[in-house]
Amino acid sequence: xxxxxxxxxxxxxxxxxxxxxxxxxxxxxxxxxxxxxxxxxxxxxxxxxxxxxxxxxxxxxxxxxxxxxxxxxxxxxxxxxxxxxxxxxxxxxxxxxxxxxxxxxxxxxxxxxxxxxxxxxxxxxxxxxxxxxxxxxxxxxxxxxxxxxxxxxxxxxxxxxxxxxxxxxxxxxxxxxxxxxxxxxxxxxxxxxxxxxxxxxxxxxxxxxxxxxxxxxxxxxxxxxxxxxxxxxxxxxxxxxxxxxxxxxxxxxxxxxxxxxxxxxxxxxxxxxxxxxxxxxxxxxxxxxxxxxxxxxxxxxxxxxx
Numbered sequence: 001x002x003x004x005x006x007x008x009x010x011x012x013x014x015x016x017x018x019x020x021x022x023x024x025x026x027x028x029x030x031x032x033x034x035x036x037x038x039x040x041x042x043x044x045x046x047x048x049x050x051x052x053x054x055x056x057x058x059x060x061x062x063x064x065x066x067x068x069x070x071x072x073x074x075x076x077x078x079x080x081x082x083x084x085x086x087x088x089x090x091x092x093x094x095x096x097x098x099x100x101x102x103x104x105x106x107x108x109x110x111x112x113x114x115x116x117x118x119x120x121x122x123x124x125x126x127x128x129x130x131x132x133x134x135x136x137x138x139x140x141x142x143x144x145x146x147x148x149x150x151x152x153x154x155x156x157x158x159x160x161x162x163x164x165x166x167x168x169x170x171x172x173x174x175x176x177x178x179x180x181x182x183x184x185x186x187x188x189x190x191x192x193x194x195x196x197x198x199x200x201x202x203x204x205x206x207x208x209x210x211x212x213x214x215x216x217x218x219x220x221x222x223x224x225x226x227x228x229x230x231x232x233x234x235x236x237x238x239x240x241x242x243x244x245x246x247x248x249x250x251x252x253x254x255x256x257x258x259x260x261x262x263x264x265x266x267x268x269x270x271x272x273x274x275x276x277x278x279x280x281x282x283x284x285x286x287x288x289x290x291x292x293x294x295x296x297x298x299x300x301x302x303x304x305x306x
Contacts, residue, residue, distance in 0.1 A: 026193045026196035026244075027106070027197065029193050030067070030106060030190055030193035030197075031104065031106060033190050033193065034067050034190075038055075038066065038067065038068040038069060039068075039071070040071070041072050042070050042072040042077070042105075043072075045080050045084045046084065049081075049088050051068075052068070052107060052109070060111050065108065065109050065110050065111050065187065067106055067107065067190055068106070068109070069104060071102075071104050072103055073098065073103055073105040074100075078096070078098060078105075093109060093111060094107050094108065094110070095110060095146060095160040095161070095162065096158060096160050097159045097160070098159070099157055100157055108183075108190075110162060110182070112184075114184075114305050115162075115182050115184070117300060118212050118221075119163040121297050121300055121301070122180055123163045123165065126178070126271065126287055129287045129288065130276070134283040135281065135283050136283070139168065140167065140277070141166065141167055141276070141277075143163075143164070144165065145161075145163065146160045146162060147160065147164070149161075149173075149175055150173075151201040152202075152203040152205075157201060159194075159197055159198070159201060161176065161180065161181060161198070162179075162181050163182075164179045165177065167276065167277045167278050167279070169277075169279060174205065175203075175206050176198075176202075177207050177208070177276050177278070178207070178209075178210070178271070178275065179209045179210070180209075180211075181209060181210070181212070182211075182213075183212070183213050183214070185214070185215045188213045188222060191212075191213060191224075192224070192226070194209070194211065195209035195224075195244060200244065204228070207276075208226065209225070209226045209227075210225050210226075211223070211224045211226065218253075218254065219254035219302055221251070221301060221302075222249070222251050222252075223249065223251075224248065225249070225269065226247070227245065227247055227275070228242040228243065228245070229245040229247065248260070249261065250269065252294060254302060256295035256298055256299045258291050266290075267294070268288050268294075269289040270287070271286060271288075273286055
């Protein structure tokens with residue numbers, strides 16, 4: 001069976017297995033959002049590498065990123081796929097989300113300067129604010145980029161972020177406390193699934209996920225902050241006490257005008273101190289990106305969207 005969309009009529013078995021193995025999870029929800037023409041069955045590492053390279057070129061031509069879903073993947077193949085992608089020079093443009101129970105891999109393709117500018121500029125703005133707090137330096141946190149993290153519930157379920165940060169108090173395998181995920185037009189639903197994976201799959205270690213959707217037509221930026229909140233539908237003992245929820249949102253147009261929750265007096269992005277650091281500090285304070293800064297960040301990204 002080759003790596004072509006036409007050769008995967010039975011791929012829905014992955015979703016069928018999800019209904020019994022995982023119920024509704026961020027992974028199965030994300031897989032359901034990926035178009036059928038981006039569903040593929042794994043055959044060899046070389047063919048998968050060729051496929052991803054081809055789809056990356058298509059994304060670069062269209063100026064958008066995308067997700068592809070690969071079935072028939074076992075955990076022992078990931079290192080080899082990683083090496084094959086690195087040798088071809090495409091590893092830095094991909095992000096893996098692996099679900100061992102389903103033998104499925106979702107590959108997020110990240111292309112273009114706008115994506116990189118969004119990741120870097122938002123994280124830099126956050127770390128600049130941290131360093132403005134008295135007694136805080138870069139030594140108190142680590143930027144962990146797109147490192148691979150394994151869910152503590154299985155130790156084989158894996159995911160990579162676009163950008164991430166963790167306090168230095170966490171060990172070498174500690175999950176990031178703050179994650180940034182970036183996508184292009186019409187990817188907001190997929191980014192929300194990414195946010196849910198981090199909040200649930202980390203076992204509570206990731207406390208906030210900022211998702212950013214870049215739209216070229218019309219030129220705009222959507223920013224959402226996701227955290228775990230009390231489950232309003234928790235009616236049985238099996239119901240989770242907390243669920244992922246959007247608690248801040250902003251939309252910034254081509255002129256840099258910021259709109260968000262009309263019930264709030266200001267449109268500032270606020271990150272509680274304890275969502276970044278595990279220990280209290282005498283000079284602890286929320287990390288705030290002002291409305292004017294969100295506008296400047298968006299305009300900087302828009303400059304790369306021509």
